[in-house]
Each structure stands twice: as structure tokens, then as C-alpha cells.
Amino acid sequence: MDYTSWFISISFLFVHLIGASNATGASPRAVAVKYDWKAPAWDAVNSHRSMQFSFPRAPHFRVAAEEWPPHVYIRTDIEEGSKGRSPQVMGKTVITGPMGKLMDELAHAMNFTYSVVQGDGYWGAPQGNGSWNGMIGTVLRGEADIGLGPFGMSYTRSQVVDFTIPVFIEMLHVIVQRPLPMPDPWGFVAPFTWFIWVGLLVAMVAIMIISFAITNILGFGGPRSLWKHFWATYSVAFSQTFPWKPNGLALQMTCFIWAIVIFIVTRSYSGALTSLLAVKNVPVKYDSLRDVLDDKTLNILMEGSTALTAHLQTVQSGIYYELAKASLTRAKYVKASETYGAAYSLIPKGHYAMLVENVVCRKIYSDYFSLTGRCDFYMSTGNFWQLIYAMIVSKGSPLRELMNVRIQSITESGIYEKWAIDQMPNMTHCLKMPTKVKAHEPYSLLDLWALFMLVGGGLVLATLVFACEFLSSSAAGKF
Structure with a gap:
């Protein structure tokens, strides 16, 4: 255990021993035996003590973070430090957005400072040599004390890091180019x-x-x-x-x-x-993961080194096995910070579909409409791959329990959800897409070609019948 973890453990143990001794009359040794101090029991008394805990002297932690709107924004600030109760700026790298505010609240409540550590732009997945990339790898190598994420919780990840309690729950959707109103010739x-x-x-x-x-x-x-x-x-x-x-x-x-x-x-x-x-009809061609898999010509955009991509490496059956096979030839992986750039540049071309969280789809809607005034994207009604998202700390870190009670109070009160919604001011304008649009322009030949084809087919058939009758009459000597 390094100096930081030792300091937290001693401080946390001291608070629990004093509080428990005063409340129950038990000796400090008896209380120490009752509680596992590396992972304290999750009960009402322990939660209250964790909520009251604050470092006497502010330690400094390193936080692994990558930009992932609307939850995490990372920018460079020329000012050192910050005023008031929000000391987010440590040096030139600044975290903003809902997760930045959450990190700020934790730092204020627990009395610590932090700096931002950026890595390769990925969340974290196991590599062939047994190591991990992304923010998880940064925490595992001891280059960061906390992983901001938020990370999708999975069994594989839980074997190498500890998750905090959930910050939010998300489902993946398919986002594609918004279909245009099309005439129905038939x-x-x-x-x-x-x-x-x-x-x-x-x-x-x-x-x-x-x-x-x-x-x-x-x-x-x-x-x-x-x-x-x-x-x-x-x-x-x-x-x-x-x-x-x-x-x-x-x-x-x-x-x-x-x-x-x-x-x-x-x-x-x-x-x-x-x-x-x-x-005029508005056809919806891709409304589920199955629709995407069935179209072999459609390219797939996915974030790299996620819980889903890790699952695709081991799955043996079902629709995710089909996705794993399709991803070998059709998938293009992007970093978390590159998600929006890829969406804006590739999806409008018409032959790309992106698999991302619901909130990311809404953020794409909101930002694109704010910039252009248009709704050029469509989010599927079908969803898949539900995940619970949380922050991470190194295995056995006492920070986990101290952070949990404060994260719980923020999420249960709806504060975090409000922070996230505030990042998407124009998201509702493009959410409801009509399946039919009233036509205000005259119909063209392209709109009614089936009718003219029917007329043409009838004339051809009538000509053939006439030819047969003429030949039959000529053979009978009527002409």
C-alpha cells in the first residue's frame, strides 16, 4: 500500500474507532475486529460515518479522465487554481461537465485536491500480453488513484479494479442518417x-x-x-x-x-x-441492432476498448456473436473523444451506423441542431446492451467507500441527471420523427412511375393480343 492509501486507511479507521467506541462503549480492538477496514460494511451507521469523514490535511490525488460529452469535458485553462468551493483547476487541465461537477463535489466534501491524467483516449480493455489499456490501465499501473470514466461495469473489469456505486444506467442505441420523406410509387x-x-x-x-x-x-x-x-x-x-x-x-x-x-x-x-x-412516407430502415446486422453493406462505428468490445472477444452465440463476426470486417473503432467527430463526418454519408448510449445520441442531436438548425440523425427505438456506469479506484482502495456515500446522495437526489440534461438544451427538437410528412409540392414522374408502368404494361399486353388476333384472322383468310 502506498503512502496515500495508508494515510486514508489510518484516518478512516481513526474516525470509525472513535465513533464506534463512543456510541457502543466497545473497545477500539473489538470495533476493529467487527469491521473490515479495507472494505467497510455497507450499513446505515457506516454510511453516516463515511459521509462525515473529511481529510484533516488535503491530500492530492491523480484522476484518469478522457473527454466523453456530455458527461466529461476536458479543456486547457491558463489560470492556476480556482476560487470558491470548486477547486477543479489543477494546472492547465480542467474537467467540466456532469462528471467534472461530481468530482468537484467529492473533492470539496472530502477535502482533497486532484490533477487530471490523460492517456490513450480509451476506457480500458485487456490486451494480449495481459496488460490493460485506457484509463483502467492508467489506474492499474499506479499512474492515477481514481478513474473518472464513467465506466461500464463488467465482471472482467471488476477483477482488476473496484467500482464505486452506480452513477447512472444506460442502454445502447443505433444512430444513423435521418431518413428523408420518400414517395411511394405503389x-x-x-x-x-x-x-x-x-x-x-x-x-x-x-x-x-x-x-x-x-x-x-x-x-x-x-x-x-x-x-x-x-x-x-x-x-x-x-x-x-x-x-x-x-x-x-x-x-x-x-x-x-x-x-x-x-x-x-x-x-x-x-x-x-x-x-x-x-x-409521403418516411421509411425507417435501421431501427434495431438486428436491422444493422442484416444489411451487410452498412459499416458499424463503435467506441474502442469498452465493456461491449471486451464481451465481443469471448461471446460464443447469440446476436452479440453475430455482431462480433460482423465487426471483424465492418467495424471502425473510435476513441471516446472522437465519437462526435466521427458521427458528424461519417454518419451523414449514409452507409454508417453508430452504436452508442442513449445520452450520446441525444447529445449528437442537441449539438448538431444548435450548429445547423437541422435534424439529420435518427436514433433507433430498439435498444440493447444495458450497462451500469460508475467510477473506479484501485483494488482495495479505502477511497471507494468514502466516495460511495457522496455519489449516492448526488444520484438519488436527481442532481446528476439534472447536470446531464443541462448539457443538451436542444435534444427534444429532433427526438420525435414523423413517419409521414404532408406533401406541399406537386408529384413528379418519380413519384408516380408505377402508374405509368402499369399503363405501359397494359398497352404492351393489348398490342400482343392484337397481334395474335391479326395473325389468327390472316390465317383464317378474313383479310
Whole structure:
């Protein structure tokens, strides 16, 4: 144990021994046996004593930190020190943002000073030679006493460092280029589902067969040609009159029912089609991790050396195994401080998807809208990979319990959440994306090409039928 840890342990033990002896009448030795001083019992009495603890003489700690908006900002300040109750500036490196404020509150409450240690820009993951990179590696090598993070808690990380109690909980989302309103060339079939269209076709065939059977069984009522019955049924379906007059009650009732059905269907279709032509669809292609994995042409952006990337190295099945395989050829890893630059430069190109926390997505929304006034990004409604985020200290450090009670009081009161929300003033403007947009401009050929294709197909078919009839008539000597 180094001098700093020894000093904290002795100070913390002294406070507990005196407090417990006065409260219970027990001897200092008995109290020492009751408590494990490297990791004190987490109870109400111990929490109260930890909250009351303050260093008699302010020690100096080194804090490993990397920029990760909106939680952590790191900047260079030309002033030495700071005034008031917020001594964040130690030298030229300054921590701001919600985690900076949290670190500031801890320093003020516990009476210590700190300086910032920056590393390689990563959180921390095990390397092939057994060492760790990132901020975790900085703490393990003794170059820092506290890791600001905040770090996603995982079993692998807990084997080498101690986590504080959680600061917040997050889920990952997919953020992609915001889809643009697109016309639907096949919108003229949209008023009905395919089941309705198939049902209408079946009904038309059934009416044709029934009317043909009635006239042939009764021997009167209409023509006995199946083709003429088909043509009559087809004419009514397109709001045309009967080419012949049906006689007999049975045939007249059959034709009447078909006419009523067609009347209701055509009125419903025309009203729905008018409404559909007034809007344009906004297709959402990537709304979950599964959507991203299914598109083999889409590149994936991820933060490097995170709890997720460490998990991908060992997973053997499931959707994360698929992500691990896809990341071998499709993934581009970025540092925490490079996340926003990568989002702004790569995602608008249209063939990149980024896997980041919900709060990072909202921060991207907020900052981009503040700069441009546009909402060019879309955050998936589907989420995955829930993580608990916390700070870290070296294994067995007595700082952990002293920090825990103060972190708990700040998070449970909602103060930290308020700090985080204050970093994103324009986040709500782009959160709700409509799935349909009212069209104010005239439709172009691109919007209705399917209709013209249908007309063209009909003309080609009619030409082929005409050619067949002409050849058949010529062969019969009619021309």
C-alpha cells in the first residue's frame, strides 16, 4: 500500500474507532475486529460515518479522465487554481461537465485536491500480453488513484479494479442518417392490404361462375357464354354498366349483390387514396441492432476498448456473436473523444451506423441542431446492451467507500441527471420523427412511375393480343 492509501486507511479507521467506541462503549480492538477496514460494511451507521469523514490535511490525488460529452469535458485553462468551493483547476487541465461537477463535489466534501491524467483516449480493455489499456490501465499501473470514466461495469473489469456505486444506467442505441420523406410509387394499391385485393379477385371469379351456372341451369336470364359473364362482372367492378340485361330473380339478386359490394369498395378506395396521395412516407430502415446486422453493406462505428468490445472477444452465440463476426470486417473503432467527430463526418454519408448510449445520441442531436438548425440523425427505438456506469479506484482502495456515500446522495437526489440534461438544451427538437410528412409540392414522374408502368404494361399486353388476333384472322383468310 502506498503512502496515500495508508494515510486514508489510518484516518478512516481513526474516525470509525472513535465513533464506534463512543456510541457502543466497545473497545477500539473489538470495533476493529467487527469491521473490515479495507472494505467497510455497507450499513446505515457506516454510511453516516463515511459521509462525515473529511481529510484533516488535503491530500492530492491523480484522476484518469478522457473527454466523453456530455458527461466529461476536458479543456486547457491558463489560470492556476480556482476560487470558491470548486477547486477543479489543477494546472492547465480542467474537467467540466456532469462528471467534472461530481468530482468537484467529492473533492470539496472530502477535502482533497486532484490533477487530471490523460492517456490513450480509451476506457480500458485487456490486451494480449495481459496488460490493460485506457484509463483502467492508467489506474492499474499506479499512474492515477481514481478513474473518472464513467465506466461500464463488467465482471472482467471488476477483477482488476473496484467500482464505486452506480452513477447512472444506460442502454445502447443505433444512430444513423435521418431518413428523408420518400414517395411511394405503389401507393395506389396501399388503401387495401393484399388480402383485400386477393379477396376481391376471388369474389369476382365466384360471381362470374355463379351467374354463368344460373343461366345454364335455368336456361334463361342471360347469355350462356362464360366470356360474356366474365366481361359483365369485370365491367361492374370498374363502375361500368352491364353489357346485357339480366333476367330472372336469382340472376338479378346475384348481380345486385355484386354491384353493392363494388359501390362500397370503390368509395372506400377513392377516399383512402386521396388521403394517401397527400402524404409521403418516411421509411425507417435501421431501427434495431438486428436491422444493422442484416444489411451487410452498412459499416458499424463503435467506441474502442469498452465493456461491449471486451464481451465481443469471448461471446460464443447469440446476436452479440453475430455482431462480433460482423465487426471483424465492418467495424471502425473510435476513441471516446472522437465519437462526435466521427458521427458528424461519417454518419451523414449514409452507409454508417453508430452504436452508442442513449445520452450520446441525444447529445449528437442537441449539438448538431444548435450548429445547423437541422435534424439529420435518427436514433433507433430498439435498444440493447444495458450497462451500469460508475467510477473506479484501485483494488482495495479505502477511497471507494468514502466516495460511495457522496455519489449516492448526488444520484438519488436527481442532481446528476439534472447536470446531464443541462448539457443538451436542444435534444427534444429532433427526438420525435414523423413517419409521414404532408406533401406541399406537386408529384413528379418519380413519384408516380408505377402508374405509368402499369399503363405501359397494359398497352404492351393489348398490342400482343392484337397481334395474335391479326395473325389468327390472316390465317383464317378474313383479310
